[in-house]
Amino acid sequence: MPPTNPRVALFATCLVDMFRPSVGFATVKLLEEAGCEIHVPEAQTCCGQPAWNSGDRETARDIAKQVIVAFEGYDYTVLPSGSCGATIAKDYPAMFDEGDPWRIRAEALARKTFEITSFLTDVMGVETVAAEVPRLVTYHDSCSGLRSLGVKAQPRKLLASAGVSVREMEESEVCCGFGGTFCVKYPDISNSMVNDKVTNATATGAEMLLAGDLGCLMNMAGKASRDGKQIEVRHVVEVLAGMTDTPAIGEGQG
Amino acid sequence: MSGRDEIMQKLTRTLDQGDGRAARQAAVRAHMAKPGGPVPSIAREEDAVGAFIERAIKADATVSRIASADDLPKALAEELRNRNLPAAIRHGADPMFAGLDWGGLETSVGIGRIEEPATLSRAEFGVAETGTCVLASGADNPVTLTFLGETHFVVLDAGDIHKGYEDMWAALRARGLTPRTVNMVTGPSRSADIGQQLQLGAHGPVALHVFVIG
Amino acid sequence: MTVQSTTPQFKQNTKDALKNANLQTALRDTRNGFVGKRAAAREKMGVDEFEGLRDAARDLKNHTLANLDVYLEMYEEQVRASGGHVHWAKTAEDAQRIVLDICRKADAKTVNKGKTMISEECGINDFLAENGIKPVETDLGEYIIQLRGEHPSHIIAPAVHVTVPEVRDEFRKAHTHLDADRNLDGLDTLLKEARGVLREKYFEAEVGITGANMLIAETGQSIIVTNEGNGDLSQSLPRVHIVMASLEKIVPTLEDSATILRVLARSATGQDMSVYTTFSSGPRRATDPDGPEEYHVVLLDNGRTDMIGTEFQDMLRCIRCGACINHCPVYQTVGGHAYGWVYPGPMGSVLTPSLIGVEEGGQLPNASTFCGRCESVCPMRIPLPKMMRHWREREFEKNLTPSAMRYGLKAWAFVAKRPWLYRVKTRAAIMALGLLGRRKGRFAALPLASGWTGGRDMPAPEGDTFMAQWKAGKRP
Known part of the structure; x- marks a missing residue:
């Protein structure tokens, strides 16, 4: 059982911080509704995933230490991202050798780090959200959240509680082609992948395309707008918070 | 230094950094004493014969049951007729076939040839798990008959059908069989290499029919 | 290295692949076939049992690799006892030489080939042809690509990139002894024609070469798993049978082979069991009326023993089912030839740098979004993305990472490690970008981001950063 009013540290993630603060505020709203006490540690920048996935272990470790120090004092760390969430929950422990005191601290932080929809559902036992959003949406399962953290049913359950109808697209579990630095290293492949994704999403006839990771969302939104496809692309927490x-x-903004 | 020595020395040097050679030999002995992994429920079904027939059919084989080996010539003749095949069969020197009255069927004994409309083999075992026939090579049932027949007929004793692969291997060991080739056959030959559309009869038989005795 | 790679030109290869309409059609037509069939096979068996078998298969192979020297010795002894020969090939060149020697001693003019990726790795076909021996691929897919002068684009469906009209054209070109005006419309007529042509070839060859899905230490048997039956004809009819296998194909016992067989076909094609699973040991016995008179095994190392004891050892669990390839969105987009060497897809992206060097093959482990779908379906639970990342680490350590990327990372890391500086820098950049893009909400072009904006817009930031707004007291 979690503490009644857990002290939750929000890791906004660099993309939300820079490109879409409203996702951060929506996350805060949902956490508050669930009875959490919100903290936003000042020392947060990025989780270090770009370095880790580029083979720069040293930088990744340095950033991980910085995050561990900033976040380990709270009951939980919550992120509006399965990708950054998986970096902390799965990769941080692997960055340090067995026997390194940082390994123990990384494992401790990993155990209490969650993606937002998983945290609300699996940890806080949230059954329904306050918002009422009677819209037809389709949902893209972002890769790290889905396969590293097991995020699949949680957002759908919360969406249903808000009166949202989810019409599943073909290949909802297939990567959108973002892949962090992949989209700029291999733009042609990435573009073809996101084309498939947006085609599948719009084929459902849904009004909105939702996902839990801003990288994927920016990729899909950018493709949809370039191709003139009419679909509203949003982070799932925006809908769950009624924002x-x-x-x-x-x-x-007109 | 020979290729073998070079490879083995490199391997041993690396593996020695973990457990020593003696420990590795002990680990191997322990494993060989108790090999194998989990046996799934499809390999533990009580009605092995029923499961075998059902799964062989799912794998695109056809199956019929006959009461005894004596019924084989008549059943085979009928199958050949139904398939518009000539009343002729090629088989090996299996004693089961030698003792049968083939009636009007033209039979010949030997290995597979370039054109074989129909061949017959006796399977040593069946495996219910996947509807698989298990054939042992030799003069009794030459291996080429399994692959060169346009239609391949297999006869199998119901009592030789085992639930899973493990049971089948145990029975093979118990029978003291060490054939050059063990052929596990699950349905007729197929390929999806043209346009990724599955078609039967790529190089091996276009059709596989199993007679289950008993 | 004996097979020339085009892996360093991976990027160009992918551009060509994306523009190749026939290839794109073929990829689109097949992308969900394998995926759906595997999923159905797993459901049918029962998810828990299938997952349990994956664990068992992983553990079995880990045990075998940890004791590989003992098992290899046991295997070699058993092959000898059954009258066969084991030839150890440290390199692909050694394997070529060994195979040629055996063929020459057999006075071979024609060699039939069952499908073997190890032979592809060693470039056996070209080498035999250069030495006056004609290799004939008998797997239908391999036969089609041999006619086209290509290499396989997939390890279990070598001609998956070829469309039906292309097959028709190839058959008309190659089978000139047949009536030029014959009807080749139906798929069944194409299959029948190939069957007829190849049937004759089986009886011509003096030597048959196959691969092996497994080698059994306990019995000295080699196992081939096929659906067509061509491998069996290739190894039963010629006078000499050569098995080409890499040394990690060992499994301890017959019972252990059952564990692998239970996950192999289900992961590959979604079948419960492939049609033909054949266990072979040694040459024909005194009383055998058929089978080869000589049985040779070429055990290939070619860099594999160098992987043992490293972070790449897990890759040696691979059973070549192709599930990772079938499920890879990058493979599904560009096909197998773009990878530029023998092994495509995720397994190729890990294996290729091991076998031809990271300098040559380093593009491949970078060309992944780390979506993890490969690992999620691998029957042997090989952590493919993790190993691709290990290659990126090696590249980074060796200074092989492209300099622009390296420089960018360094600059970013400097800022990311200093939260106060990060706040200032990101805020300034985002405010500026937000001002420029807020009205339209996106950018159609951005300096330094042409890779992104070539095919899609870049959504504009909303305005100020979250951290700045939070600090200023804004709440939802």
């Missing part, structure tokens, strides 16, 4: 009055990702 759909802001322009969707890639949409202008």
Whole structure:
């Protein structure tokens, strides 16, 4: 059982911090509704995944230490991202050798780090969210959240509680082609992959395309707008928090 | 230094950094004494014969049951007729076949040739787990008959059908069989290499029919 | 290295692949076939039992690799006892030489080939042809690509990139002894024609070469798993049978082979069992009326013993089922030839740098989004993304990472390690970008981001950073 009012540290993630703060605020709203006490550690930058996945172990370790120090004092660390969540929950322990005191600290932080929909459902036991959003959406299962953290049913369950209908697309579990640095290292392949993804998403006839990772969302939104496809692309927490009055990702403010 | 020595020395040097040679030999002995992994429920079904027939059919084989080996010539003749095949069969020197009255069927004994409309083999075992026939090579049932027949007929004793692969291997050991080749056959030959569309009869038989005795 | 790779030109290869309409059609037509069939086979067996078998298969192979020298000795002894020969090939060149020697001694003019990726790795076909011996591929897919002068684009479906009209054209070109006006419309007529042509070839060859899915230490048997039956004809009809196998193919016992067989076909094609699973030991016995008179095994190392004891050892559990390839979105987008060497897809992206060097093959482990779908379906639970990342680490250590990327990483790391600086820098950049893009909500072009904006827009930031707004007291 979690503490009644757990002290939760929000790791906004670099993309949310820079590109879509409203995802951060929506996450805060959901956490508060679930009875959490929110903290936003000042010393957060990035989780270090770009370095880790580029083979730069030393930088990745340095950043991991910085994150561990900033976040280990709280009951939980929660992120609006399965990708960054998996970096902390799965990769941090692997960055340090057995016997290294940092390994123990990394493992301790890993155990209490969660992606937001998984945290609400699996840890806080949230059954319903407050928002009512009677819209038809389709959901892209971002890779790290799905395969490293087992995020699949949780967002769907919460969406259903908000009156959202999910119409599944073909290949909802197939990568959108973002892949961090992959999308700029191999833009042609990435573009073809996101083309498939947006084609599958729009084929459902859904009004909205949701996912739990901003990298994937920016990729899909960018493709949809380039190809003139009419689908509102949003982070799942925006819908769950009932915060759909802001322009969707890639949409202008007029 | 020979290729063998070079490879083995490199391997041994690396593996020695873990457990020593003696420990490795002990680990191997322990494993050989108790080999194998989990046996799935499909390999533990009580009605092995029923499961064998069902799964062989799922693998695109056809199956019929006959009461005894004496019924084989008649059943085979009928199958050949139904398939518009000539009333002729090629088989090996298996004693089961030698003692049968083939009636009007033209039979010949020997290995597979370039054109074989129909061949017959006796399977040593069946495996219910996947509807698989298990054939042992030799003069009794030459291996080429299994692959060169356009239609391959296999006869199998119901009592030789085992639930899973492990049971079948145990029975093979118990029978003291060490053939040059053990052929596990599950349905007729197939390929999806043209346009990724599955078609039967790529190089081996277009059709496989199993007679289960008993 | 004996087979020339085009892996360093991976990027160009992928561009060509994306523009190749026939290839894109073939890839699109097949992308969900294998995926759906594997999923159905797993469901049918029962998910828990299938997952349990994956664990058992992983543990079995780990045990075998940890004691590989003992098992190899046991295997060699058993092959000898059954009258066969074991030839140890440290390199692909050694394997070529060994195979040629055996063929010459057999006075071979024609060699039939069952499907073997080890032979592809060693470039046996070209080498035999250069030495006046005609290799004939008998697997239907391999036969088609041999006619086209290509290499396989997939380890279990070598001609998956070839469309039906292309097959038709190849058969008309190659089978000139047949009526030029014959009807080749139906798929069945194409299959029948290939069957007829190849049937004759089986009886011509003096030597048959196959691969091996497994080698059994306890009995000295080699196992081939096929659906067509060509491998069996290739190894039963010629006078000499050569098995080409890499040394990690060893499993201890017959019972252990059952564990692997239970995950192999289900992962590969979604079958419960492939049609033909054949266990062979030694040459024909005195009383055998058929089978080869000589039985040779060429045991190939070619860099594998160098992988043992390293972070790449797990790759040696691979049973070549192709599941990782079938499920890889990058493979599904560019096909197998773009990878530029013998092994495509995720397993190729890990194995290729091991076998031809990271300098030559280093592009491949980078060309992954780390989506993890490969690992999620690998019957041997090989952590493929993790090993691709290990290659990136090796590249980074060896300074092989492209300099722009290296420089970018360094600059980013400097800032990311200093939260106060990070706040200032990101805020300034984002505010500027936000001001420029907020009205439209996106950018159609951005300096330094042409890779992104070539095919899609870049969504604009909303305005100020989350951290700055939070600090200023904004709450939802």
